[in-house]
Amino acid sequence: MLIDLGYRAPDSLEEALEILGEDSSFLILAGGTDLLVKYFDAREKMGNVLDISRLEELKKIVIEGEKIFLGALTTHEEIYRNPDLQKKVPFLCRAAKSVGAPQIRNQGTLGGNMANASPAADLAPPLIAVGARILLAGPDGERSFNLDEFFTGPGKTRKNPNEIITGVEFNVPVGDFRNTFLKVGQRRALAIAVASLAIALSCRQGKVEEVRLSAGSVAPIPLRARETEKILQGQKLDNLPLEKAADQLEKEASPIDDIRGTRVYRARVLGNLLRKGLQEVLSQEGVSENG
Amino acid sequence: MAKVKVNLKVNGKEHSLEVEAATRLLDLLRDELGLIGTKEGCGKGECGTCTVIMDGKTVNSCLVLAPQADGREIMTIEGLGSPEALHPLQEAFIKKGAVQCGYCTPGIILSAFDLLEKNPRPTREEIKEGISGNLCRCTGYVKIVEAIEFFNEGRGEHDK
Amino acid sequence: MTNKFVGKRIDRVDARDKVTGKALYSADFYQEDMLYLKVLRAPHPHARINSVDVTNARKIPGVVMAITAKDIAWVKNFGMIFKDQEVLVREKTRYMGDALAIVAAETPAIARQALDYIEVDYEPLQVLSDPLQAMDKKAPYIHEPREENCEPGYNPGNLLCSHRLERGDVEKGFAEADKIIENEIRTPHVEHVALQPEAGVAKYDKDTGVCTMWVATQWLHDIQADVAQALNLKAEQVQIIQPAIGGAFGKREDVSVHIIIGLMSILTGRLVKMEMTREELMITQNKRHPIIFRYKTGVKKDGTITAWEAEVIGDTGAYASTGSAVVHQALYMCTGPYNVPHLKGVSYTVYTNNTYAGAMRGFGATQAAFAYETQMDCIAAELGIDPLEFRRKNAYELGSITPNGQILTTSVGIKETLDKAAEIFGYEPGRLSKEVNGKIRGVGVSSSMFGCGYGEGFPDHSIVDLEVTREGKILVRSAAADVGQGILTVVCQIVAEVLDIPMDLVEMAPGDTHATRNAGSTSATRQTIFSGNAAKLAAEELLGKIYHRASLELSKHHPQFLVRDGEVVLQGTETRISLAQLARISREKGDPLQAEGCYFPRTDVPDEATGQGRLVYVAYTFNTHITEVEIDKYTGETKVLRVVAVPDVGRVINRVGVEGQSEGGTVMGLGMALMEKQVIEEGITKNADLSTYLIPTSLDMPEIITDIVESGDAAGPYGAKGVGEPALLPAAPAIINAIYNATGIRFYHTPVTPDEILQALQARASKNF
Incomplete structure (x- = not known):
């Protein structure tokens, strides 16, 4: 391709980082589902665009046993359709499926979903709940963060403008791992979450061994609900303190009113999503401890 | 923004163009190639009227920068059939009354085509899911779903 | 007698073009050297406009013209019933969709950018968003007060009109009731979301003085009249050619881009195109x-x-x-x-x-x-x-x-x-x-x-013209807008039914103010009744003419032949005359096979x-x-x-x-x-x-x-x-x-x-x- 200032589409990560190293004002374009919406009717104001959609090295999905790496350019559709992911982390696939519609899922990428840092980013809650780390590459080498520490505000992350998200990695908990993702939208497709909740529960001998809860659209960033987790931690599966946990989760949320829903509803429905979601995971068939 | 050279294959035909980098694939198809079957309904990826198939996947062409389509293969509605030689899926849309104002029709047909390529025996729910990125304000979707089912039944008979 | 077409499941006559992407909608008209229009909308819903300065916008390379109300003092207001809307507002904005300036540029991007260079000086006025508040006498006037139309006690600048209904004696009725139920029920602003955004293309021919536009409307002749009066033209100087319409639902009863494209084609002498964005039309249009x-x-x-x-x-x-x-x-x-x-x-x-x-x-x-x-x-x-x-x-x-x-x-x-x-x-x-x-x-x-x-006594009617073509097809001329609902198919079905000919022998001419006559609006759920009746009347008249001409040609009594499948057939014989032949003969005899039907029912003004x-x-x-x-x-x-x-x-x-x-x-x-x-x-x-x-x-x-x-x-x-x-x-x-x-x-x-x-x-x- 004819390379010209203003639009660059490198073939390698190295080259992409070089471009950013020289001029970090480049807007990074991957799937385009957020960026081109933002610059709708004002594309001439985009300035310099770094199109990373040709970086093959960011398109990998690597699954080695319980260790999983998802490249930043993995699309929502690829996550949703991946049979291994469907088996190991069904709630991540469910979250991916809940995004937009086929076209948006074909275009929108994991990395874009993270970089855009919307409180409603659908992939964030299950990834946080599964303890994912996000990997960044920059001119000074690689960095990584726990995903629940990556977001700093709506549209804001700890990524520097000269860094590129390369992917996320996580380990699927071994043993009896149960999970679910629930989302309330305003309709059944092409819907942005009014509230969402990912529940990841590792069970052992009829008790909650480890629990992680992460919620979308109820705080300035995808929320990790640590206080609610504490209430459920170590509890017996047949006697979970559902109401107490739901009440705590409502308190832990700090939602706002916007065009899609009210603050009051978001908190209230979040508690209900926990009630509904815990019932669902309890009814899931526990994977035997031998795997 | 600068001009960028874009080579791409559209409906089986190679094209080499120079466009402003900020051009969308949608504009390239309509303004440069005259393929007006691809429509613009919102420009924000919310309505699906600009759906095309890029390298075997449906995309909203309003959310693809033209240079991103460099080296890629695009199929638009014009690549499926013509008024003189309809694709059976297009015929099914006519027969079942799945067309009213017709503005969503090219995009929906491409979504359906792509769905059937990947899933030759979709359930009714899978059909609805497959066209869920294409808004239609006229039909209530009923006859669109029926048309896709009808096409598939016909195809099933051919298979026998 | 059973019908062949009426009451059956009939394929749409326009579907083939629609499923293949060949159907042309307003935005699908292209020409190399056309100009693109963008409109600057109001900065505030209710504001006194002190000045709109387009000086800097005019300096941008690629901007061909930028105008404000001052440049078009001769242009008149428009509106479907009351002419209360300005093409470009002069003194004040009344809502966020009011237009303050129009830019014509060589590319859409330049036109878009030019809007940023227009400076507007304005003073905000009190915004009235609640009709109950606006009705109040104390509320500021949005429009010039019209005391003569106003109910006493209400706001003469804000109450457009009132209507009444009365039959029997409600007090008596309530006295007879065992229960009285009172409720207040409310509905909100709803948007049509026709999938095709408002768009249009226009060119002005200086020699003929005709402005031709390709733009969707639910009622060709009504929009023609409104555009003409706004631009000081005669109706015949405004030709609207109806493209395929991507949904309407009432949206396209109102003027949207029509007057603006007409105006700018006249002022620039160039082919102009305007496409509204989804946002723009949601804020601006009805x-x-x-x-x-x-x-x-x-x-x-x-x-x-x-x-x-x-x-x-x-x-x-x-x-x-x-x-x-x-x-x-x-x-x-x-x-x-x-x-x-x-x-x-x-x-x-x-x-x-x-x-x-x-x-x-x-x-x-x-x-x-x-x-x-x-x-x-x-x-x-x-x-x-x-x-x-x-x-x-x-x-x-x-x-x-x-x-x-x-x-x-x-x-x-x-x-x-x-x-x-x-x-x-x-x-x-x-x-x-x-x-x-x-x-x-x-x-x-x-x-x-x-x-x-x-x-309600409105002179509501539709005219359909039919003609047998040289090829023996029936050409239907109707201005009825098919917004997706299928009136063109209904009209063709009825013509085919009356004339007992296959649907593919019936052809629709495109809606065109200069080639089709008034069909009234595609609204009020009236086209099947109005244009359907007009088509039926026209087809019956045409059938009569076919019979008349055939009887002369065959020298036979009417009961001895019938019209079927595009032919006149002498019963029990091999003798046939095709409609093409008959049309040629009729034309030669100076009595072409043409007919018109008009449905014009009378109703009462309440x-x-x-x-x-x-x-x-x-x-x-x-x-x-x-x-x-x-x-x-x-x-x-x-x-x-x-x-x-x-x-x-x-x-x-x-x-x-x-x-x-x-x-x-x-x-x-x-x-x-x-x-x-x-x-x-x-x-x-x-x-x-x-x-x-x-x-x-x-x-x-x-x-x-x-x-x-x-x-x-x-x-x-x-x-x-x-x-x-x-x-x-x-x-x-x-x-x-x-x-x-x-x-x-x-x-x-x-x-x-x-x-x-x-x-x-x-x-x-x-x-x-």
């Missing part, structure tokens, strides 16, 4: 009127309605558009298809600084249907009568009197729609809600009526003081829906599971078309019930795109079963009535009534959101403990 209904209904214990009083207040926004007609239609339909012996009502159409409201599918009758079906459901619940039974008891029959005093003498199928819907649905009277897997199910019933055609008349609308369409919903107790989300939709259309012309309208109307109503509201706060729209203004997707659609009642004998061709708008009317109220049945919670507005349902469910739960 909305469904938000309407407040205040109802008071008297009933006897046995469920007999004794009296009904209605106050109807419609927010028409910054400009009148068709507002006066929409709001009085809401009044005229305010009691639905139910017998009411004593009736009294008043409606007010009020200006505010909101986006102006105009026509949208149902034209006031949609809002009214939601209101009266809510009221009917409330009354049934209050009396402990099954909602379907209560409707049946009061439903119209032959001899019933409409709110306008029209005695129904034909085609009243409302009871049949109720019975048929109940049967297909498997309706259980007195049915209570059921809980299935944490989800609560309920069933709702709703019926509706709709007066077809403009009626009495100003009482709204009463003898024949106010040419026909009434009735509909019933029975709908089942399921509500998620955890989230408050409503899923519509199943809708049985039964329209009474008189007679079916195209079965696929009727079903398509029913299904489309049902899903549009689902949107209205559960998600659609253009949020306008202090005159500013908060959700002007399709990610925040939501319409139903394929995954939201319920199972829809449409069965059709053919009560026959209506004013349309073959006894047909219209179906397009009425198909929407019962959809939303049936859903809201089903939510009531499921939860026991009554909502008096649309849309009902999960938020509200969850809140109400929890409020009730806490009350019970």
Whole structure:
């Protein structure tokens, strides 16, 4: 391709980082589902665009046993359709499926979903709940963060403008791992979450061994609900303190009113999503401890 | 923004163009190639009227920068059939009354085509899911779903 | 005699082009050297404009022209009923869609950028967003006060008009009642979301003085007249050629780009193109009127309605558009298809600084249907009568009197729609809600009526011209706009039926002000009745001419031959004359095979003081829906599971078309019930795109079963009535009534959101403990 200032589409990560190293004002374009919406009717104001959609090295999905790496350019559709992911982390696939519609899922990428840092980013809650780390590459080498520490505000992350998200990695908990993702939208497709909740529960001998809860659209960033987790931690599966946990989760949320829903509803429905979601995971068939 | 050279294959035909980098694939198809079957309904990826198939996947062409389509293969509605030689899926849309104002029709047909390529025996729910990125304000979707089912039944008979 | 085409499932005549992407819509017209237009809209919903400075915009390379109101002092105001809208505002803005400047540039991007260089100096004025506030005498005037039109006590700058309805003696009726039920019911701003955004292309020919435009409209000749008067042209100097239309639903009754493209083509002498963005058109173009209904209904214990009083207040926004007609239609339909012996009502159409409201599918009758079906459901619940039974008891029959005093003498199928819907649905009277897997199910019933055609004494008509071509085809010339509903197919079917020829021998000429004659508007659910009748009359005249010419040529009596499949056949012989041949002969004899049909029914202007008349609308369409919903107790989300939709259309012309309208109307109503509201706060729209203004997707659609009642004998061709708008009317109220049945919670507005349902469910739960 004819390379010209203003639009660059490198073939390698190295080259992409070089471009950013020289001029970090480049807007990074991957799937385009957020960026081109933002610059709708004002594309001439985009300035310099770094199109990373040709970086093959960011398109990998690597699954080695319980260790999983998802490249930043993995699309929502690829996550949703991946049979291994469907088996190991069904709630991540469910979250991916809940995004937009086929076209948006074909275009929108994991990395874009993270970089855009919307409180409603659908992939964030299950990834946080599964303890994912996000990997960044920059001119000074690689960095990584726990995903629940990556977001700093709506549209804001700890990524520097000269860094590129390369992917996320996580380990699927071994043993009896149960999970679910629930989302309330305003309709059944092409819907942005009014509230969402990912529940990841590792069970052992009829008790909650480890629990992680992460919620979308109820705080300035995808929320990790640590206080609610504490209430459920170590509890017996047949006697979970559902109401107490739901009440705590409502308190832990700090939602706002916007065009899609009210603050009051978001908190209230979040508690209900926990009630509904815990019932669902309890009814899931526990994977035997031998795997 | 600068001009960028874009080579791409559209409906089986190679094209080499120079466009402003900020051009969308949608504009390239309509303004440069005259393929007006691809429509613009919102420009924000919310309505699906600009759906095309890029390298075997449906995309909203309003959310693809033209240079991103460099080296890629695009199929638009014009690549499926013509008024003189309809694709059976297009015929099914006519027969079942799945067309009213017709503005969503090219995009929906491409979504359906792509769905059937990947899933030759979709359930009714899978059909609805497959066209869920294409808004239609006229039909209530009923006859669109029926048309896709009808096409598939016909195809099933051919298979026998 | 059985029909060959009428009543059958007929493929659309325009479908082949539409499924292949060949159909040309307004934005599909391209030319290398055309100019692109962009419009600067208001900075504030209500502001005094001190100056609009385009000096810097004009300096941008590629900008060919930038104009403000000062540059076009000669241009006149426009508007469908009242000419109250300025092409470019001169002194003040009245809503966010007001145009302040127009830029013409070599590319859309340059035109877009140029808008940033226009400087506007303005003083904000008080914004009136609430019609009740705007009606108040103390409120500032949005328009020049018109004391002569104003009711005493109201605001002369903001009250556009009022209408009245009175029959019988409501006080007597209320005195006879055992119960009186009063409710206030409200509907919001709703957007049409026709998928094709407003767009148009125009060129001006200096030599002929004709401005030709390719632009969608629901009524070619009306827009032609409005463009012409605004631009000081004669009607014949404005030629509008109708492209394919990507949906309308009332959106395209109003002027959008039309005057601007015409104006700029004249000023620049170039071919100009304007495309509105989705945001721009949502803010700028007409909305469904938000309407407040205040109802008071008297009933006897046995469920007999004794009296009904209605106050109807419609927010028409910054400009009148068709507002006066929409709001009085809401009044005229305010009691639905139910017998009411004593009736009294008043409606007010009020200006505010909101986006102006105009026509949208149902034209006031949609809002009214939601209101009266809510009221009917409330009354049934209050009396402990099954909602379907209560409707049946009061439903119209032959001899019933409409709110306008029209005695129904034909085609009243409302009871049949109720019975048929109940049967297909498997309706259980007195049915209570059921809980299935944490989800609560309920069933709702709703019926509706709709007066077809403009009626009310309006000189409403349609003309269709036919001609046998050299090839022996029948060329149909009609200006009827096919906005997707299928009128072109209906017209072709009728012509084919009368002439007994295959559909593919019937051809439609494109709608063109200079080649087709007035067909009236594609609105008021009138085209099947009006253009359908005109086509039938024209075809019958043409058939007569064919017979006449053939009898001369064959020297035979009429009964000895027949016209079939494009030929005149002498019975029992091999002798045939093709229509092509006959057309040639006729032309040679100076009597070409041409015919015209005009349908021009008379209706009465309702009495100003009482709204009463003898024949106010040419026909009434009735509909019933029975709908089942399921509500998620955890989230408050409503899923519509199943809708049985039964329209009474008189007679079916195209079965696929009727079903398509029913299904489309049902899903549009689902949107209205559960998600659609253009949020306008202090005159500013908060959700002007399709990610925040939501319409139903394929995954939201319920199972829809449409069965059709053919009560026959209506004013349309073959006894047909219209179906397009009425198909929407019962959809939303049936859903809201089903939510009531499921939860026991009554909502008096649309849309009902999960938020509200969850809140109400929890409020009730806490009350019970």
